[in-house]
Amino acid sequence: MRLVQLTVPTGERQTILETLDEREIDYVVTDENSGREYTAVVYFPLPTPAVEPVLDDLQEAGIDEDAYTVVVDAETVISRRFEALRDEYEQGDVESDRISRQELLAEADSLTPTFGVYATMTIVSAVVATAGLLLDSSAVVVGSMVIAPLIGPALGASVGSVIDDEELFTESVLYQLVGIVLAIAAAAVFAWLVRTTNVVPPGLDIGSVDEISERLTPDLLSLAVALGAGVAGIVSIATGISVALVGVMIAAALIPPAAAAGVAIAWGQPSAAIGSTALVFVNVLSVNLAGLLTLWYVGYRPESLFSLTETEERVRKRVVALGVIVLVFAVFLGGITYSSYTLATFEENAQTEAELVLEEPAFEEYQLLDVSVITDDEYPFVGPERVIVRIGGPPGEPEPGIADTLAERINRHSSTQVDVEIRYIGLVER
Known part of the structure; x- marks a missing residue:
């Protein structure tokens, strides 16, 4: 449930109240005495699935973003009219349980930290993952996933594509590329320092370390992890469920293989880094592909109906491009799987x-x-x-x-x- 707080610009009170009355939505109006261009504030509770269509109706009625809308969680609403409204909008499936397009965009923005924080946390998580791999400690590797800030950019690209926010899409893609490079580079530098200072036994064969070897020769099942992470991430963010654990799953598909690639480079075995590097890229692409398809399936569309056709075409092209690239990587992973078999x-x-x-x-x-x-x-x-x-x-x-x-x-x-x-x-x- 949500409580919407809408500031009423001068001359728009009647339009807003008529729109709410037509939908039989309970509301409270308080006068605004700040002396600014607003005359009142309207408060009204909504079931989560109703937020997007109601806000769209208000926008179509002429209420633009200057109206200043705040949407917050509501723990309990006791009202017969609200129960009727909930029965109208809630059907018990993912499409009806999803949050509004406006909330989705805000959530995607909030999940992506500033670049400085993102770069720092990515480097730290890669270093911790590298230490865990060299220690052959799965617990340390899992800890590196918890602090990795990858879920925001991984899901932001899909959100930007579907709701026609190219700025969010471009920023998210850039963050992902920079994150991959930073993770591999940080892991390589840290592993080189560890090796040259003899923190690990001289002559260590990285292929004999289980946590490393399994990522140097990844198999086709790795795709299931990335695709599952993409779907779970989008479903979590779209339904307002906590995405913290899903973020760990996405990090599991990206940080350990990036660290393994860095270790292989530091050990002077660039060919050994091929498999893990390919795994990183195929996982990134798979998360984006799964997220894109899931968002479109649950019904997210751009705000302007005039851009719907253009957005559909853009999404279709990106799905095809991602699908082809993932298929190529899948064939490569299939070859590794057959070799292991x-x-x-x-x-x-x-x-x-x-x-x-x-x-x-x-x-x-x-x-x-x-x-x-x-x-x-x-x-x-x-x-x-x-x-x-x-x-x-x-x-x-x-x-x-x-x-x-x-x-x-x-x-x-x-x-x-x-x-x-x-x-x-x-x-x-x-």
Whole structure:
């Protein structure tokens, strides 16, 4: 529910009151004695879905923005006429539960901080995320998402497109681009400092850190996170629900992969940064695409009906452009997903082959200890480079044929030649 406070310009009192009477809206009028160009203030409660059509009616009646309108939350309204008004406008779906276009624009503006604050918080969140990745701490990474100020620009571009506010759209797009660059740069600088000052162990293999490796080789499921964040963000802002948690979800799609890209650059592995950088961009685009489609679906349109056709055409072009780019990135992520699937299948087959070989009568005196697959550094499409098979058996040298047999059987499952290394451990019975 909302309480609307509308200042009445000189000569407009009758027009405003007639408009409210036609809609059977209760109101209170107080005289204005400040000596300015206003003669009164009208107070009237409205169901949330009724705010936009009522304000539009007042504008069509000739009440422009000089009337100075304030819309605030109302906890409780007790009135039979208000109950009838609520029954008229509330149908229990997202379209009827959404806030007004005027409130949406104000909310989008309020979610985007000043540039200085935005840049500072983005850099801080990227540094914290980088520390979390290098510590392999998911808790620290989550903490970096909480302070990231990304939800405003991420949703502002969609809001600006749908309600025909090109200034908001341009500012939001610029903020997003600058935010990505700042996050990756801040992460790279911080990771370089950490590495050169030996805060982390010298020779650290970033591919062995789980929090980092999973973002260097992202898969297709990452798209679901970004699309879900975009839809949830728009539904939250459009229905007046708190967007704080949704902001964390959007940050989860952007800050950790940007930090992973910075770490890869600092470690002198630019190819390793390709996958995470692609993930950042596809997530940004997916959030914008999902937000744009959701806003249009729930019924937001520009204020002026004369610009509706032009806005529809602009939104359509942006949806198509975003859809095509996201599809291209999706194919790229699909390739990474297939590469990861192939690697996982090879690891499973290598384990199975090693077990089968040692079950053969000629090698029954040996036992398999473990199988390790070492991958190459061809990010983001990593593949097997070397297989280490640890076996135990009687003291002395192992059967000469076991190494050749294992190498031949394991390489059946790889399209490229993979080195197979046997590490033999003599076991003494007690």
